[in-house]
Amino acid sequence: MLTSDHHSCHELIDLLNDYLDGELSATECSELEEQLRRCPDCQQLLASLRQTISLLHHLEDEPLPLPPALEERLIVQMQQRLRAKINDRNAQ
Amino acid sequence: MSGLSIDLSLYDDEEALLAGLRRGDPDACTCFVKRFAPLVYARALNLVGDADEAENVLQTTFIKACAALPEYTGAGSLRSWLYRIASNEGLMLLRQKRAQLDLDEIGDLSSETSLSQLAPRWAVDPARTVLDEELRREIMQAITTLPDALRVVIVLRDIEHLSTEETARQLGISPAAVKVRLHRARLRLRELLARYVEAVEEQRDVDQ
Numbered sequence: 001m002l003t004s005d006h007h008s009c010h011e012l013i014d015l016l017n018d019y020l021d022g023e024l025s026a027t028e029c030s031e032l033e034e035q036l037r038r039c040p041d042c043q044q045l046l047a048s049l050r051q052t053i054s055l056l057h058h059l060e061d062e063p064l065p066l067p068p069a070l071e072e073r074l075i076v077q078m079q080q081r082l083r084a085k086i087n088d089r090n091a092q
Numbered sequence: 093m094s095g096l097s098i099d100l101s102l103y104d105d106e107e108a109l110l111a112g113l114r115r116g117d118p119d120a121c122t123c124f125v126k127r128f129a130p131l132v133y134a135r136a137l138n139l140v141g142d143a144d145e146a147e148n149v150l151q152t153t154f155i156k157a158c159a160a161l162p163e164y165t166g167a168g169s170l171r172s173w174l175y176r177i178a179s180n181e182g183l184m185l186l187r188q189k190r191a192q193l194d195l196d197e198i199g200d201l202s203s204e205t206s207l208s209q210l211a212p213r214w215a216v217d218p219a220r221t222v223l224d225e226e227l228r229r230e231i232m233q234a235i236t237t238l239p240d241a242l243r244v245v246i247v248l249r250d251i252e253h254l255s256t257e258e259t260a261r262q263l264g265i266s267p268a269a270v271k272v273r274l275h276r277a278r279l280r281l282r283e284l285l286a287r288y289v290e291a292v293e294e295q296r297d298v299d300q
Contacts, residue, residue, distance in 0.1 A: 013279075014275065017271070017274060017275045017278055018271070021256075023256075023271075048282055048286070049278055049279070049282055052278055052281055052282040052285060053250055053278065055227070055231055055285070056231070056246065056250040056251055056281075057250065057251070057253075058228075059134070059138065059228070059231060059232070059251050060251055060252075060253070061131060061171070062131075062134055062228055063130030063131050063133075063134055064130055064133050064134035064137060064232070065130055066129055066130055066133055066150075070147060070150075071125060071126070071129060073151075074125045074129055074150070074151065074154055075121055075122050075125045075126075077151070077154070077155070078121040078124065078125060078154060078158055079116075079118045079121045081155070081158045081159075082113060082114075082116040082121060082158060082161075083116045085116070085158070085162075086115070086116045
């Protein structure tokens with residue numbers, strides 16, 4: 001249960017992620033939103049947390065270039081392994 | 093060996109790529125690595141937080157993928173399949189290294205939760221919602237500095253989009269522990285990114 005005085009900011013911080021993840025009940029949501037309206041610091045914190053999560057979501061399919069030697073090694077390894085597999089199959 | 097510089101659109105279609113791999117076409121191998129390895133490498137680095145270990149995870153992932161190709165049914169995308177193998181490999185590697193991804197590792201957050209320290213004034217320019225290279229590097233760097241126990245949770249929940257329950261199952265911890273770790277990880281990451289955003293803003297002020 002949330003309280004509405006300013007000292008409960010800590011309590012509110014603990015709930016912000018659940019709020020952002022949609023894991024609070026409707027009652028808890030309205031209480032939290034009520035408290036947010038009265039605390040600009042908490043509003044800013046919520047906004048920056050939301051932005052942090054959104055930045056993380058952008059990493060979902062973000063490629064990272066491989067060191068060229070590693071890429072070449074991987075390709076050669078794969079070619080050799082697949083060729084060996086096919087040879088094994090043909091030999092059977 | 094077939095050239096490493098080839099037209100990647102040669103195997104745009106996943107079914108054709110799979111068929112090429114199964115008949116051992118060298119160009120299919122090159123396309124497969126060029127297309128998917130940078131994605132898997134990024135995911136592995138986010139998860140294990142160390143470039144050498146990420147390289148190991150990447151290599152093992154591709155070796156396992158090679159071995160499993162004949163049985164791969166093509167349900168879902170190749171990319172998701174590779175991510176799943178990489179995630180399992182990354183978590184296994186972390187477990188071997190640190191007998192248990194222990195909650196103790198996440199440290200005490202009490203000193204970090206004061207509002208003054210969490211203070212507020214940062215916001216990435218909304219125009220940067222598409223990550224530029226510098227911001228991407230900064231976020232990945234910030235993730236690698238998190239303790240293992242926090243990093244794996246934030247990667248599974250916020251990058252791989254697993255649910256709280258799925259993350260708990262993967263890590264062998266309770267859903268409540270996942271929530272606590274996620275909360276701490278996001279706050280800490282937010283703080284790490286705040287330093288970067290503030291530094292960029294200060295630099296802009298100096299430049300103007």
